[in-house]
Amino acid sequence: MRTVKPINKTNIITNEELAVHGGKPAAPKMILFGEPKIGEEEIEEVVATLRSGWIGTGPKTKEFENRFADYVGVRHAVAVSSCTGALHLSLFVSGIGPGDEVITTPLTFTATVNAIMHVGATPVFVDVDPETFNLDPERVEAKITPRTKAILPVHFGGLSNDMNALTTIARKHKLIVIEDAAHAVGGVYDGKKIGSSGNLTCFSFYANKNLTTAEGGMITLNDAGLKKKLEMLRLHGMEVDAWKRYKVTRLIHSRVIYPGFKYNLTDFQSSLGLHQLKKLEAFLTIRERYAAMYDEAFRELFGLRFQFRPTDLRNNRHALHLYVILLDLENLSVSRDEFVYALRMENIGAAIHYTALHMEPYYQKTFNLGAGNLPVAEWISERTLTLPLSPALSEDDIHNVIRGFKKVYTCFRR
Ligand SMILES: Cc1ncc(COP(=O)(O)O)c(C=O)c1O
Numbered sequence: 001m002r003t004v005k006p007i008n009k010t011n012i013i014t015n016e017e018l019a020v021h022g023g024k025p026a027a028p029k030m031i032l033f034g035e036p037k038i039g040e041e042e043i044e045e046v047v048a049t050l051r052s053g054w055i056g057t058g059p060k061t062k063e064f065e066n067r068f069a070d071y072v073g074v075r076h077a078v079a080v081s082s083c084t085g086a087l088h089l090s091l092f093v094s095g096i097g098p099g100d101e102v103i104t105t106p107l108t109f110t111a112t113v114n115a116i117m118h119v120g121a122t123p124v125f126v127d128v129d130p131e132t133f134n135l136d137p138e139r140v141e142a143k144i145t146p147r148t149k150a151i152l153p154v155h156f157g158g159l160s161n162d163m164n165a166l167t168t169i170a171r172k173h174k175l176i177v178i179e180d181a182a183h184a185v186g187g188v189y190d191g192k193k194i195g196s197s198g199n200l201t202c203f204s205f206y207a208n209k210n211l212t213t214a215e216g217g218m219i220t221l222n223d224a225g226l227k228k229k230l231e232m233l234r235l236h237g238m239e240v241d242a243w244k245r246y247k248v249t250r251l252i253h254s255r256v257i258y259p260g261f262k263y264n265l266t267d268f269q270s271s272l273g274l275h276q277l278k279k280l281e282a283f284l285t286i287r288e289r290y291a292a293m294y295d296e297a298f299r300e301l302f303g304l305r306f307q308f309r310p311t312d313l314r315n316n317r318h319a320l321h322l323y324v325i326l327l328d329l330e331n332l333s334v335s336r337d338e339f340v341y342a343l344r345m346e347n348i349g350a351a352i353h354y355t356a357l358h359m360e361p362y363y364q365k366t367f368n369l370g371a372g373n374l375p376v377a378e379w380i381s382e383r384t385l386t387l388p389l390s391p392a393l394s395e396d397d398i399h400n401v402i403r404g405f406k407k408v409y410t411c412f413r414r
Pocket of ligand 1: 081082083085108111112148154180182183203204205206216217322
């Protein structure tokens with residue numbers, strides 16, 4: 001295992017030895033970055049579903065879709081097996097394919113851009129804003145060509161993009177907008193929940209997300225025609241799903257309208273989602289409280305930077321999926337990776353979101369990209385780290401993260 005050389009072995013704030021040098025870790029056991037909070041209600045609902053005899057896509061999924069649409073304030077919600085599936089279907093149903101360009105951000109999980117590749121289109125990376133970590137609208141407009149078909153913004157960490165600016169650009173150039181809201185359930189932009197814009201908006205319910213169904217996703221939209229197509233495409237391209245066929249005695253043939261996909265969400269998973277959705281507001285409040293504890297504690301640490309967070313919560317609310325810190329690398333004696341390693345040795349499950357995607361081997365090679373192409377995303381990507389944030393954590397956990405972070409920071413600060 002790699003060791004990290006300190007500047008000074010002891011710490012000027014707590015005087016404690018770092019775990020990486022053999023000291024006692026700040027937390028007694030690993031504090032995960034996105035631990036799910038599953039209650040008895042979820043467990044009982046899952047068990048009831050198992051006992052019901054219908055564990056595939058059926059009534060629970062329908063109910064979850066309806067409640068999710070109500071929560072977001074949109075006409076339709078189509079449940080799918082992941083946000084990756086949601087993005088793929090959204091691009092597909094929008095008619096985007098070979099020869100088309102889709103403008104997106106390099107500061108995202110690979111699933112966003114993989115989905116563009118899955119429909120055979122070309123991703124065009126545009127640099128991000130250094131404060132919001134989201135697409136810089138001015139740079140978006142500069143990258144539009146006659147082949148551009150869509151803009152795919154990612155609401156990084158749970159903070160909405162400047163959708164007014166992006167929508168104006170999209171209208172002017174007749175482009176489709178598909179939103180990657182994998183991080184952003186519960187977020188608000190300009191007085192409305194993220195997902196209510198009418199653009200196809202894709203959510204993730206993966207295990208570490210603000211609302212989880214273990215694996216799962218949702219597409220929200222207002223267009224009834226597109227909704228029907230999405231429902232057909234998510235289940236083999238058949239016109240009637242299994243639940244509708246089997247709940248009646250009459251024989252119903254399900255005609256194949258198109259060679260579709262297998263992206264349905266099961267009732268088993270929706271059982272989790274129904275209760276997670278009920279708790280979402282309470283979860284968000286806890287996330288906000290913990291983020292405020294971090295803010296307060298780290299204010300005194302010189303040189304750190306943070307993602308912009310709006311303060312008028314009713315109009316603009318960060319969904320706080322990620323609590324991200326940018327390190328002041330120039331004044332540290334170790335690299336970011338060594339810093340994260342030292343945090344992990346303190347039992348702090350720090351993570352990295354993200355290595356800018358154009359620096360990943362596949363995208364670098366395929367699109368002939370590399371260092372210097374998207375300087376802001378690269379700058380963020382080199383110094384970013386994410387601290388644990390989840391309603392499953394206790395206040396003691398948060399205090400331990402703070403203590404461990406301060407130990408590591410103080411020791412490695414030049
Ligand atoms: C920004 C972003 N988009 C898409 C995805 C894919 O989500 P899923 O795991 O539900 O497919 C993720 C997953 O973490 C993500 O972070």
